[in-house]
Amino acid sequence: MLGLLFSVKTLMAQQNSIEKPPFLKYENSAWVDSIMKKLSPDERIAQLIMVAAYSNRTEEHKQEILKLINEQKIGGLIFFQGDPESQVKLMNDYQEASKVPLLGAIDAEWGLGMRLDNTINYPFQMALGAIADNTLLYDMGVEVARQIKRTGLHVNFAPVVDVNNNPNNPVINFRSFGEDKFNVTDKSVAYMKGMQDNNVMTTAKHFPGHGDTDTDSHFDLPQINHSLERLDTLELFPFRKLIDAGIGGIMVAHLNIPALDSTGIPSTLSKPIITDLLKNKMGFEGLIVTDAMNMKAITKTYSPGIVDKDAILAGNDLLEFTENVPRAISEIKKAIQQGLISQEEIDRRVRRVLAIKQWVGLDNYIPMATEQILTDLNTPEANLLNRKLVAASLTVLNNKNNMLPFHELDRVKFASISIGSDNETPFQKSLKLYTKVNDFQLPLKATQAQVLELKKNLEDFDYIITGIHDTSRFPRNRLELSTSVEEFVNELSEKKNTVITFFKNPYVLNKLEHIEKAPGLIVAYQDSKNTQELTAQLIFGGIGASGKLPVSIGGKFQAGDGLQIKGGLRLSYTLPEAAGMDSKVLVNGIDSLMHQAMQMKAIPGGQVLVAKDQKVVFYKAYGLQSYNDTIKVKKDDLYDLASVTKISSAMAALMKLYDEGKFDLDGTLADYLPKFKNSNKADISFRDILTHQARFRAWIPFYKEMYRKNGSYKWWTVKKDSSARYPTKISDNMFLHRNYSDKIAKKIRKSPLLEKKAYVYSDFFFILAPRVVESMVDLDFDTYLQNNFYQPLGGNTITYKPLNKFPLEEIVPTENDYYFRHLPIHGTVHDETAIMLGGVSGHAGLFANANDLAKLMQMYLNMGEYGGKRYIEEETLRNFSKTQFPDSDNKRALGFDKRRPNKNSIVNNTAPDASELSFGHTGFTGTMVWMDPEADLLYIFLSNRVSPTRDNHRLYQLNTRTQIQQVLYDAIKTASEK
Known part of the structure; x- marks a missing residue:
């Protein structure tokens, strides 16, 4: 009794889980009744005919279709090659000419891109078969349905549910979800549900299974010699499950299958296969569609019109790609007169077609707009889904x-x-x-x-x-x-x-x-x-x-x-929507501000990179390398980072050395540079130095110390040729004395202190930073950074002295120097003090492109970890990147800049929406990097606003850098509100 009860409950559960095709509820609707009353017997037959239409052909083709609509009253069109705009215009014209709204279909197995130009190609089904998460297939169905409807159509002749167990299959193969019937079924159901839940009719194909053929039915009739048991357990399995899941349509293939029909006729024309098997034994109540009636698998033997009649007699509801419509109608009409099929049966099939038309909304037909169709089809969300599907495969x-x-x-x-x-x-x-x-x-x-x-x-x-x-x-x-x-x-x-x-x-x-x-x-x-x-x-x-x-x-x-x-x-590289940002807001906002800056001659060009959640969602190069040239900025061009060097070199080294217990924030310059022991800076802590409240002067124009009063160079400072005593190259005919860097350090050491301890931004310590770092390590400053940060991170363009590694054309020029070098600066550091130090300093000298710099900054944003490697301890980075003296007017972190509200609580050094946790730096040449841990957001702006002169302050006046930064937050906000 318990076993019997269990069996009954199981049977009832199975029956309850079986769904009907969704359109069946409309078969006897008032709208269907009203249309049936208007149709003549010939017009009813015509409702079962769908002809091929193209949107890339001539006016002659259009007139041929219109003639079939006007004279034969065909029921539908299947669109093949063309483009979306033309297709929508044509479909609108065809619908206007039709007595009954036309059913529009397309083969969109992998999306509209299968047939239409300028539309999305989703992965082929073989790739989709590799995906573990079937919800992605459902999402694809939802999106493909949206796109199909946007082009004025209603039916997708998909999915392919053939189990491809023959590697040499010439026609299915990559169009199949694979060889496993369960996987094929699960993928097919998910894709189908996504479309049908959004009122697009789907059609599983190619019944009873085209997966184990070695002949292409477009050219000949394939024969499948498997036993009935094999067909039932394998080829028919997905179709049976899709019927249970409520699929609306099934397409019948042109196959010779002796086990199902010993007469040798194609399955499309076989009553034992369509009526006896598909309808009666498998219980399918949906729409049965023929494969294209122009394929050589049937046209080699059967004449147009005759073959269409035979297909109807076999049990098909809809004829696809009928070649001779008048003859097809005539032959089917004769069959009715001869008693081979009843008018009642024809009417039942017509009602089925009309029910589908009502289900897809054709009872309230509205012409489809052509405006913005490409934008509507190729949305960021649709493209992101494509990338998700590819990645998952x-x-x-x-x-x-x-x-x-x-x-x-x-x-x-x-x-x-x-x-x-x-x-x-x-x-x-x-x-x-x-x-x-x-x-x-x-x-x-x-x-x-x-x-x-x-x-x-x-x-x-x-x-x-x-x-x-x-x-x-x-x-x-x-x-x-x-x-x-x-x-x-x-x-x-x-x-x-x-x-x-x-x-x-x-x-x-x-x-x-x-x-x-x-x-x-x-x-x-x-x-x-x-x-x-x-x-x-x-x-x-x-x-x-x-x-x-x-x-x-x-x-x-x-x-x-x-x-x-x-x-x-x-870092991964993706679309803004993948990180919860709105593409339109982000792209349009950044583009407009960059174009404004270039039009206003604030900058000749630049690079902008945005990453959120460790995903690069925007990375673009703009404009020209310089105003007087035609060389466009490329994404891999190198920019002079100017003061961004401070956080990209000195601070990286100091934080690592702090982790190792070698650098003490409460220590002083005298602890690392013995010559500072008796100076006025001997007792100033690094905490004050790195927050720029050490009473250091803002700067000293060291290059001016090289001149006599008459404007000539002091005899011992510079020579025209290099030598052991004059190794530091300033320009091609200007070489600095080897001890001049010591003179700069001495000048800093002897410089007076400001009277008041308050925030004054100074380069002094960062000029000395290489010496401080080198006092703790066995490597020179540059090599230490390359070995410990830039190379392990993959930041190959982050470098001092870029001409040693990169061609000049890949380095963006900066200023025409009329103050010191008296030549255009291109390929060497813009900062005068940095070039006097050989191009390597802690305050300036680094070059990089936005992408490589992003790796270092993402490591900071990750609180010290990147690429599976920890570079800096999390606690260290949190400490160094936070405001050290929150109760004072100085909001600086250790080396890093922070949001700095003015007396009126207006923040103008960052975007207004940047969080209190955010930190970064700007550079004199027109650069900016900023990290916001609260939003997990990274922003990099590189430009050469000093080209051709540092006197160009338009970038500051326009406030381009922080306005662009605000766009990032606007894009996040807009996406969250959708």
Whole structure:
């Protein structure tokens, strides 16, 4: 009895979980009744016909469609190639001409991009099959439904629910969610639900299963020779589950399946398959649609019109891509007259079509607007979803010795190879965001000589990151490598230092002999900009990986293989919405302020970087390197950081030395520089010095000390040629005496103190900072910073004396110096004292691009940790970045600037909305960096406002830097209010 009771309850639960197609409730509605009364018998038949429409064809094509609408009264259109604007205009015209609203359909298996230009291509279903989180598939369904409706359509002939268990399948393959029936089912249901919950009709295809074919039904009739038991347990499984889940439509394939119909006729025309199996045995009550009726699988044997009639007799409700509409109507009408099918049955199917039209809202049809359609389709949210899907699909098959993500960036050399590209790829560009990576390209058909040359170039590298690309539009199961390249890939696979990324169909892995031995192996499934960028981020830990292989790869890998990789190690690069910021507010706000600054000649150009939650959400270069040139600023150009050097060099070193117990905030200069013991600065603590209340003078123009009263240089200070006594290069014909740096230190030591202890910003200590640091370490200041911070962080452009490492054209010029050097300053530090110190100082001298500087600042924002490595203790950074004397007028932190309200409580050195916890610095050349732990927000602004002269104060007058900073908070606020 207990067993019987359990069985009954289980059966009842199963029955209760079965959903009906959502449109069925409208079959006998008043609207459907009213339309049925208006339709003649011929017009009723026409409602079952859907013809192909294109939005990229001539006026002649449009008139052909209008003729079918006006004369034949067809029921719907399926749109193929074109663009959204044209399609909407055409659909509006076609709807206006139609007696009954037209049902509009499209094949959008991976989104509108499958058919329409300038729209989003979501990942192919094979890639989607790798995703562990099916809610992402639901979200995709929701978004695809929104886009379909925005283009004036109502039906998506998707998803593909074929279980692809034949690697050589020429027509399904990458269009399938994979070989596992459960995974295929779960993904299909999620995608379907997302669309149907938003009133877009979905159509599972290709019934009864097109996954195990080796013939393309577009060109011939495939035959499937599996047993009924095999078909029932595998191919039919997803369809059965989707029927239970309430799918609205099913598309029937053109297949010859003897186990289901021994006559050999295509399944599209088979009553045993459609009526007996799909309708009666499987209980499907939704819309049954034919595959395209122009495919050679049926047109080789059957004539237009006749084949359409046979499809209706077999049990189909809707004919897709009918080639001869008048004849199709005529033949179906004859079949009714001959008693082969009743008018009542035709009427039931027409009611089903009309019910769908009402369910999608065509009973209250409103023409679709064409304005802003591309903006409406390509929203930030839609693009972010695309990136989420790609990221979730990335599948790591090998990660020997936990190579990925790379942790150590210093003391190793990276090379990248793009096989199948002639130019630097997005993959290679993205790798370079993390560290220095030398890139190489190798053609798919490279010769042995080309391979040998590349191998020679790779000898000095510690790690080789290889991307194997696919030049075709679709990731076909083809390997198009020359023998030399294939052998080279096999060699790489057996090396211990190789990561191979496969931007191709995963089945192709089986054609590479040793690929399964690669220490690092990533499958990205297709070759798109998103897959390339995100795979690079995975390799260096910007994002993680959770994908599972949806198909087996011969004996090398099994479906379900895939390793978990944790992300968040370093910066990732994404869209503002990923970090809770509004793209429109952020991008438009920054763009407008930067363009204003450039138009007002406040700056010739610049770089702006914004990161939130360790995600770079905005990174852009603007304008020109200088007003009198045409060289555009690039994102990897280097800027003179000016006083941002203070927190980027001296403070980094001092905080680390503080952690090590070597630097004492309560100590004095005399503790580290013995010559200061008898000076007036001997008893001043570093806490006062670093908060700029040490009574130091603001500055001394040290370069003026080199001149006599008559304006000439003092004889011992400068020579035209370099020598051991005059090694410090000021310019090409100006070399400073080797002891002059000591003279500068002496001048600081002997300088008088201000009378009152109050905040006065001074460079004095930071000029001395290298000496203080070098008194505690065995390295020179520059080398210490490179070894302990810049190189491990991957900040390869953060450097003193940039001309030693970078070409001049990659360095943005600063001022035309009429005060000291009497020449344009380009490639050397702008600050006069810093150049007199050899270009290395704690107060100025550093150069960097925004991206590399962001790594150091993100480490500060993370309270001392970045890339899986701790650089500075959290307590230290919290201490150094907080206001030291909150009860005084001095709001400075230790080395860092803070929000500084004036007497009227107005803050003008930062954005008004920056938090009390925020800290940062600005620079004389027009730079600013700011970190806000409360918002987890990083902001970097680099410019050369001193070009061509320091007398240009428009950047200050416009307050561009802090106005842009406020835009960041506005973008957060706007996003939170949506």
